[in-house]
Amino acid sequence: MLKNITVSCAPHISQPLSTRRVMVDVIIGLVPAIVAAGYYFRIYALILIPTCVISAVATEWLCNLIRKKPNPLESLGDFSAVVTGIILALSLPPGLPIWTAVIGSAFAIAVGKMVFGGLGANIFNPAMVGRAFLTACFGVLMTTWTVPATIDTTMPKIAADNKVHARTQATPLAWSKQAIKTKKGAHAVNAQFKSTFTGEIGGCLGETSALALFIGGLYLIVKRTINPHIPLAVLISTVVFANIGSMINPNAYIRPMSHLCSGGMLLCVFFIATDPVTAPLTIKGMWIFGIGVGTITMLIRIVGEYPEGVMYAILLMNAVTPLIDRFCKLVPAGGEPNV
Amino acid sequence: MDTLNILLMGFISIVIVNNLVLTKFLGICPYLGVSGRIDMAFGMGMAVTFVVTLSGTLTWLIDHLILMPMGLEVTRYVCFILVIAGAVQLVEMYLRKFFPTLYESFGIFLPLITTNCAILGLCLFINLWGIDNLLEAVVLSFGAGIGFTMAICIMAGIRENLNLADVPECLKGAPITLITAGLLTLGFMGFAGMIR
Amino acid sequence: MLNMKINTKGRFTFPGGTHPPQSKDLTAESKIQPVPVGKQVAVMLSQHIGAVCQPLVRQGNMVQAGQKIGDCDAFVCAPVHSPITGKVKEIALRSHAVLGRSLAIVIDAYAYNPTKRPCPGFKDDLDENNYSAEQICNAVRQAGIVGMGGAGFPTRVKIEPNPRLPKETLIINGCECEPYITSDYRIMLEWTNQIIAGTKLARKASGCSKVFIGIEDNKPEAIEVMNTALKTHANNDDIKVVPVRTKYPQGGERQLIKAILKKDVPTGGIPPMIGVVALNVATVAAIAEAVVFDSPLTHRVVTVTGEAIANPGNFYVPIGTSVEELIEFCGGVTQKSAKVILGGPMMGIAIADLKTPITKTTNAVTVLTKKQIGRAKFARRQTPCIRCGRCLEVCPENLNPTKIAHAVKNNLLDVAENYYISGCMECGCCSYVCPANIELTGYIKTGKIFLAEQKKKKPE
Amino acid sequence: MANEADTAGRYKQTLLAGLWRENPVFRLLLGMCPTLAVTAALKPALTMGLCVIFVMLCSNIVVSLMRNLLKPHLRILMFTLTIATFVTIADLFLKAFQPRMSEILGPYVPLIIVNCIIICRAEACASKNALSLSIIDALGMGVGFTLTLCVLAGIREILSTGAIWEVAILPAGFVPWAAMRMPVGAFITLGLLLGLVNAASKKKT
Amino acid sequence: MSKIKHFVRQSWLLIVASFCFGLLIAIANAAWSPIIEQNKIDKLNSLMSGLLSKAQRFEMEAELEIKSAKGKKVKSNIYKAISDANTCVGWAFNCEGPGFQDKIELVVAVDKDFERITGFSVLASNETPGFGDKIKLPYYRNQFEGAPAEKLQLVKTGDVEKIDSEIVAISGATVSSEAVVEIINNSIIQIKDQMKGKGLIGNGK
Amino acid sequence: MILADILELWNSAWPAGLTMLGLGSGFAVVLLIASEKLKVEVDPKIEQIHEALPNLDCGACGFAGCGQYAKAILENPELLGKCAPGGQQASEKIAEILSLQISNSGAPKRPIVHCRAHTEDKTYYAIYQGIPTCISANALPNVQACKFGCLGFGDCVSACKFDALHMVDGLAAVDYGKCTGCSACSKACPRDLIEMVPFSQENMMTVACSSKENGKATRAMCKVGCIACGLCAKQTDIFSVEDNLARLNYEKYKPTDKEETAMEKCPTGVILYCGKNAPEPRQPAKKAAAPKA
């Protein structure tokens, strides 16, 4: 009477949740930042984001082909390459030439992800790997910041002949670095807080608008796509270090709020540090990771030579994530078994 | 205060900024070979730290007390390698005979070290950098060992995780370790310029 | 209805856990219905944890309903009885839900076999002091009572006083956290007095001084009914009904103990280590029947449910009836059924051979439709773990399921042991929530089997 | 006759072994440090390779000559001493006649001493075989090592400067990938190359 | 006695070999060390003469000790550039200081009155390829040719063509640019003072 | 003139030579003394293996030097072949040393899979959708009807390091040409189907079934299972039927006509040959097929 029944081990039902769903949520969370990028950087966003996404996806497909996966298109279905592409694009300077973005995305996916075995296996955040590689290769291109269209009305609306028209401007963090060196001028950076909050300032595509990032981050937290522990840990440690700085010398070190809203901090807090694949599994581990990211970022921003250290902080903490996981082993509910 | 500062900066610099493995490419063989498990990696790191401190100090002394005054710098390489090899072998035999437990936990790594260029490399770098102060030489050598330990432990942690991953067959083992090391150096670039 | 309002909202719970859809309304209102004896039953000689029974009858022997047909001398063992009157056809291998194939006594029913009715009528007047602890224990053993909540541990062993592990607290487990199943719920509603009687007897036998009846707060009627009935009983001061929060696997004894007593049972340990005995409501009901009426455990309540079943309901089934017969009794299946599960969808065992007989531990037969398992993970493809940590979050045992499962998958059993694979109770929460559809529980189970086998092979 | 052909075949095999089947870098994973350190450009890589060939050749010759006189417990010490001597000579030579290369290679020349390939060949081949075979072996291994270095260096130099052997070959619009000259480039290029070699050799067998 | 015999039997080869090797090294050294020395001098000379085109030869004039910015003492050699006509056409000296990653060593040349810098050359540096190593490019270096031998200033934007005490930083390598300026600033003033003290140059007009 | 040159060279060279001499002899003394004074006794087998390794202590094997690797190999011969510098040569030598340790008395043991049911021979009640390994499938009841037969997910195949096992239509088949007799497969099989049997002949006869069901049940589940009819045991006493299953006594097995007859008589064809050149087993349907030469 019963034909074609199936067997497998328990449980036999599951939550209607999939990797794809999680990734789509992240993409939805990124929409405000994308919109802000489009608003402030116009044609650049329009070019850069699709470029990165397409080349990331294409690279993943190629890698699958090379690995002779039976179905090379399959792993594209989980949209993780799309997320990587978007996040990479959002962390690039707006005026970056297309070919650079292609190299970055290809490197991010091929070396950052696929050589480790694809989704879930990578040790380092692929987008940050791509960005770090680009920074190491094409440092000057990666530190040329185009002014937002709302300020620079001459920004081309259609043509992408960027070198000619683009006006460039330093970022708040560069001024902050200057302030640290000259021990004056932090106030001027603080005064720009409103621009850093709305995003009307130079910087990477997706990092300028703190507001948009915050909305997206809140969405992810509410949807329980990300755990609030890492964002909290990063934010708290950043604020602590920034406070120490501005307490020592308010002329040299900018205020904590300015630190939070400038540079890649919020993008990192909500979208990059929370990349589950490269972050620790346990809650204790997440706190260590978050505090580590915040601390290293602030160390680089305050003591180091670069204006921004988010990317390096992420990569470094990614590297120690396995160690964190190992040393934050969970103790089973009934305590250690006494064998 | 000043010397302390210099020592501290030197130490941090060689641990992080000028890490032997990640920036000077020294000791790659054990880095690839013994980074499979954390306990092994840690034992190796400890052994390297011990030997590198010992030989850094010894070679500095020999260089400054014997070779330089006597104008025998040409025989530097030979002397260095012989001193290192001899010292390591002696320590190994000694541990093995008298401290078997210590030997088991880190002494077993000692023979690996003679052919590890981190040791000789460091001695040469100390010489190259013109360190003319014994204390500094000791601290730098010790720091180099700690830097090696750190790098190899991080790598071991990563590799333990990679054991559970579907790394392409042809990249398993040394290739993926090298690539990971490469990405690790990308991360360590963040510290560049922090200490000068 | 009552003058005093009973709080049915559960505050107590354990960390972790998840909320699968309940699907209990399919059968929640269906009264326990006796099932007539079919043509044949196959009584498994192994229906519990512990030593396998030896047959006491041979091929061709005639047996009476309630006759002991298998037993053994081991301490951890419970005898089996024939639920029907008939003739032993053979003693042969039959499909077994856990063991695959195992020896069963196959009995052909005689034509005259009255349908046994449940609940021979308990009132609120049982005085457990009429029975000595020893008497109760013996009756429980003779009746072949084993835990009916799932594991099937011989109940006598559980309730017998043990000088090394003195018992203080008795917990009656009426949570029934598994989706779909309502057998315990119906028992609590319909056999309330019997449960209380059994509880008192178990308390007497085990010498416990405190008794808690844990019921999930999605069963407010059961909580109310139990509370009301308790009031009319004598000697009820130390028996408390505790509403606990509805969350899977609230019914796991470790979780229930954590929820009610705020105590952890040591990993790899058992509740008696902290002075607790946990018994399922069906088990205590069986105790009452065994002690008072001297009636062996030959029938049990089984929920036959699932969207594919024509007439789902709760049934009083002779042990040894085949699943096939039972499903037919319920009118067969209506939709394309895809999976037949002994137990609920979270922990139950999917069976392939529908001739598999019901045993003392079968509390439900759930038939899932194709659509349901299409939505469930195993028909879908597994994707790689994204280390989202959801499985760690829900694991009631606070384990690291993904690490353990991946260690097993890669044959690194020492790593799996290092992450306490043995602490897993296979509740299935981790697999349930995993967005990557990884069969974490399956891998963990595999690893445990592997390890057990390794240990078995080692001494050689 | 047959014997002669046999020996010739053996020589050929030994020579080829170092190039592919037992390539020190790709197959034996030895001498990784210089491989990574000196391959930012083709010139230093070639220089390094030649030094290794020289040292390996000399040490193999010496070891092979002394092979019957070696005492076990002093064997490795003896090898080290021999190698260190020739490395010193090579270093002096470079300093004298290739000062620029000597500067670029810096301490990596003396580090040849601890390069496992050389001691490995001394132990595995020269201490067991006659002079001629030892020489062939040293040449095979040395050339194999040098070629590997050159391949790696070629890739890195092209990408990092658009030039090879300091002669620009890529079009002027090419923006050099500075990272290829940094440690990142070294590690990743070698890693990927190793993977490639693994894949290729899998296919063959 | 027998022990010694035993020892000799075991180790004679090692002893003999080490003696021979020692000789070998020493001979090589003896033969090549003049060339090596010459190389060093040549390099310095060529660097310096690149900076002081009129100079025919250089003579070491003094060995001074200056304090680095961090308070460390470093040695500096002062060379006198002598023209065909045997007149002093300028001075060159080496100096060092912290760069972005590691030490930067420079050779700086000034005119004979220590008034104008005629240029500088990087002796050794370890700056990031593509970033800091741009201090070697003429684009940056040319700004120093003819700059006054006094405190130079680094500015972020300016005219690179204009020669004055303002040095325009390389964008993306401000730190290294600054380091060079700082090293030069630091040493040039101290050396100037010390040389004045020694009477090597006039006490200014 | 030349003499003067040489003299000059000598003058500048002798201190270096002397230093080296001093160093060399110094170390020779120290090491000689140390090697005698600080000697530690080690297992001679380890010593032997250690000798066979190149003694480079390069760490490529993943162990802390050759000594440790030698020790590890002795404990776990599966680790053989990790020494890159030593290469094939060293591995072979060590294998030799190791095989000397293993008593080579008696015939070499080779695995025999005690099942001959391919997918089409078996009865299935359900479709298995779980983890595709035998051990997982074995944990569920009745993934296939026969509880004793090969599950066909190839745990044994992945256990074999020598590529000597393959899945053929849902049944594990040993490639006796490649098998080294390491018994890894036998340990891996959750159903204990693979037995290590002393191969006294090149081809061994076997009863390729493990079913302890009675004849009727076996028939219902498997086209080729042993139905315990006892025909084989009637031919020769090296067959015996126990627990509804015929077994062959491998110790006593010698290829004679009697066994051949038993094989032909077997109604289901479960008696067959295994080995390097084993003939194709008889198809059960063609009961009356011509006897093999």
Ligand SMILES: Cc1cc2nc3c(=O)[nH]c(=O)nc-3n(C[C@H](O)[C@H](O)[C@H](O)COP(=O)(O)O)c2cc1C
């Ligand atoms: C996610 C993210 C990470 C970043 N990480 C770094 C970094 O590690 N280093 C860096 O120099 N800039 C990084 N940036 C760019 C900075 O946020 C900022 O735009 C830039 O550093 C401004 O610096 P400048 O002063 O070098 O011009 C990152 C940007 C994003 C969006």
Ligand SMILES: Cc1cc2nc3c(=O)[nH]c(=O)nc-3n(C[C@H](O)[C@H](O)[C@H](O)COP(=O)(O)O)c2cc1C
């Ligand atoms: C995950 C899990 C869920 C369980 N759920 C229930 C349940 O809902 N009701 C129940 O009575 N027993 C449940 N059990 C079984 C109990 O842990 C325990 O075995 C039982 O209450 C003991 O009573 P018994 O011996 O009378 O069966 C569950 C066990 C596990 C591991």
Ligand SMILES: Cc1cc2nc3c(=O)[nH]c(=O)nc-3n(C[C@H](O)[C@H](O)[C@H](O)COP(=O)(O)O)c2cc1C
């Ligand atoms: C990978 C990397 C390497 C760098 N290396 C150097 C360097 O060697 N020297 C230097 O001055 N700046 C270097 N920088 C740039 C500094 O971080 C810093 O951004 C710069 O000095 C600020 O100068 P700007 O205002 O001209 O951009 C490097 C940047 C990156 C990303």
Ligand SMILES: Cc1cc2nc3c(=O)[nH]c(=O)nc-3n(C[C@H](O)[C@H](O)[C@H](O)CO)c2cc1C
């Ligand atoms: C919350 C969340 C954050 C993510 N952040 C990143 C990211 O920063 N960079 C990235 O490459 N992929 C990100 N991903 C996508 C995915 O995890 C990533 O591609 C994997 O690291 C690839 O294995 C994210 C995914 C999620 C769910």
Ligand code: SF4
């Ligand atoms: S729930 Fe699944 S995807 Fe998430 S960590 Fe656990 S195993 Fe991985």
Ligand code: SF4
């Ligand atoms: S099945 Fe095991 S590991 Fe998974 S949630 Fe339950 S107890 Fe934890």
Ligand code: SF4
């Ligand atoms: S695992 Fe071992 S015994 Fe089994 S087939 Fe392979 S080589 Fe033979």
Ligand code: SF4
């Ligand atoms: S022989 Fe055993 S391990 Fe091998 S496939 Fe069959 S059941 Fe699995």
Ligand code: FES
């Ligand atoms: S070459 Fe082997 S450690 Fe460096």
